Amino acid sequence: MPQLGSFAVLFALALSVYALFAGALALLRPDAAGERLGETARRAGVAIFFAVALAALCLVTAAFQNDFSLAYIYHHSNRDLPAPYKFAALWSGQEGSLLFWSLLLAAYGLVLRLRHNVDRRLFAYASVIIAAVQVFFLLLVNFAANPFAMMQGTLPADGAGLNPLLQYPEMVIHPPMLYLGYVGFTVPFAFALGALMMRYPGEKWIHVTRRWTMVTWGFLTCGIFLGAHWAYSVLGWGGYWAWDPVENASLMPWLTGTAFLHSVMMQEKRGMLKIWNMWLIFATFLLCIFGTFLTRSGLVSSVHAFAQSSIGNWFVAMLALTFAVCVAAFVKNRSHLQSENRLESLISRESSFLFNNLLFVVACFTVLWGTLFPVLSEWVQGHKVTVGPPFFNRVNIPVALLLLLLTAVGPLLAWRKTSFESLKRNFSIPALAAIAVAILLIAFGMRPWAEQSAFYSLMTICLSVMVTVTVFSEFVRGGRVIAGKTGKGLLAAMGRLAHNNTRRYGGYVVHFGVALVMIGLAGSAFNQDKEKEMGYGGKMEIGAYTLTCRSYTQDDKPNYRSEWAILDVTKNGKPLTTLYPERRFYKASQQMSTMPALRSTIQEDLYVVYEGVNEDNGRPIIRVHLNPLVMWIWIGWLTMVGGTALCMVPNAARVPLGAPAPARATVAAEAGD
């Protein structure tokens, strides 16, 4: 198996090199021979997928066969590891995850190359660019981080095991989601760069890549939220986001990617902002590579980064080369990127998109800046500093609030031009709703003037309400028009409306999801927690809850030993539930891990951690968090995913408009080029 795998990755590399060079050469020769060469390059591209898939299959088979002669399998698996985690071994380590990167890229490439009839020349360019990226990752897999490297010396009887933190169901799907997101941005990047290189007339490439970009964005969103949910459920510190460099690495391309999704609509609809969009997608791709680099190079310290290695130099070279190619293509073809339209009024939807983009980019810059400042500080001042959550929260919350405001206002503006009157007409209801909610919250005891976090929290909730009202008013308004025309009920009409323009109304659903997520985040201003040693019958109170310790127990499973507490929970004196916070000791890796117990409601989460035993008296220590509104984050996330899925649905066919005639021949117009 290992030999077959080694061969497959090497063969895949040869195929990618061929797809790159033959493909590039074919693009320079527009004759029949060039055409044939291009076709062989395309087919080589298709074959890459099968070669890389074979390699991945070999690695997974080795994991299931407990083949510890492979160093990678030894380090990331053991005999008693449950099957899903053995499968996940493919992406739980440095070498495997690079192979997995290649596999996903090859899969995207496969789909793209099979669909080449949409626009052969454009697809040929994109295919060559994807082959170039593929060459890079396969070079890494072959020569810098080979997953098929053999163990030296005597064969170990059992593997060193998978990091216990990763032994959690979400960890099986979180990395693939994130990678699908990272890798997926290669596709719009390749099309954008290809369109620029060939001076592709028009914006059809955006239309072609629209679904790719949205799918990719959806995967990245899922990856980020799954990561947050995993951190919340496993790491046991009661939070879901710590501004860790690895988290930041995934957030940065998400921010620029979101900006791109918005501003590219301006290019598609109005032929504007071409240069900006080009650089936005370049930046997004570079940030994906950069994020992969951050987690692997040891440049910044992080809990869940991969082991430090020399692989960083490869990434630096790749980043520099990609950047150079982007700049060269841009300089050579920048005359191609002239805008066709101009913004006409400061308040129109176009300018709101411009400000939206600015805020996304500033947020991304802040995250990048904060992540890299420790490195910069070391160069300038000679010592590292920590840039932790206080920094990111303070700097990014105002930006996020402004973005939320634009989310509420933007959809109400028209393309081209919006007068003050129409702004007033559209905006009064959402604004009144937000003010009403603010008054209500203050009446119920929120004190925004007492401290900054409460102020931010109130602002976030009000703006989220505004976004929600905007979204619903868009649905209702549109629904009424359809209902009036078709005689359907309002709900059915709204369904029809969404089906007529899935991208727009799917986008609104995503906005609604974002509002829900923001409300959930706002809840964190009111988190509480307590820690206590609890003997049998010990009691602890937090909020309206009382926890009583009924018992402690332990268990021994093949993969781990565990101990846990049995806690009876009452709320306002009424029995509610029993919680079992747990602590595990994984045998193969000799590491501890916590399994918090959670009682989640729409109002708040009761989050209980078994922290361990006080060594002096043998009494267990229990830590309890009361986190309001956390469930809103997960509901909002699912709503965002639903909205993205809706965007993917093809629009309903338009009702035919009779048979219009091309009124021609009477007019002679200039046929320019």
Add this chain to the structure above:
Amino acid sequence: MIIFAACAMFTLAALVYIFWVPVQLEASEEKTRLAYLRERKDVVYENLRDLNFEYKAGKFPETDYQEMKTALETEAAGILAEIADLEEQEDTFHSAPAPRRRGSANS
């Protein structure tokens, strides 16, 4: 030995697939101005439909609507004129009856 055979089989299959290209390939054409204009027309039409719809939904006052509509229709007219012109040239070039691209006349 089995592994060697598997590798060889895989390589052979891949090479046959890659280089066994049919002699006659569909030539990839450069995108024409006409194709580009038709795309543009679709986009401007979409914008106009959006505008009409949003107006009906009561999102902007009459004056705003008329102004934006006029601007978009002017843009559409320019594109339509150029399309008509190019189609005519194409027709004279082929000296054949005009291909019916968009239904028959009714106005």
Add this chain to the structure above:
Amino acid sequence: MANSRKLVFRRAAQIGLLCVAIFAFLGAGDENARFNDLGHRMMCVCGCNQILLECNHVGCNYSDHMREELIAAINHGDNDDLVLQAFIQKYGTTVLAAPTSKGFNRVAWTMPYAVLVLGLGVVTMIVRAWGRKAVALREAAGPTDPAMEPFRDQAQRETEL
């Protein structure tokens, strides 16, 4: 004074991540708040990358010890700066959870805002310039070409709802 103290205490109760075990050692609410505040401005140095008061490893070689030191320093009556300085002396500059606002570290804080302000300026300028250009174009366009009317009608007809 008493009022502000009450407010500070409420803050502690609301946001607070207060360790009950440590409560016993602490006196007034003011000190709790200071402990909470300072504890959130520092990191645990064990390598877990967590805020000092959020580090949850039982038996963490550092956090418990650091928390005790923090309590001792507060009880000793040291002011915030002095407490933080002592920690920096002992654990290095990385113990602070965010850059200070002195010297080069100020750049960390100002840069994002500078970029935001600069960006806002540039975007506003671009929008204004484009707006002027559009007005100029519209004025230069003059009356519409009558030859275009059929096409205009066609567009209108084909996009009616």
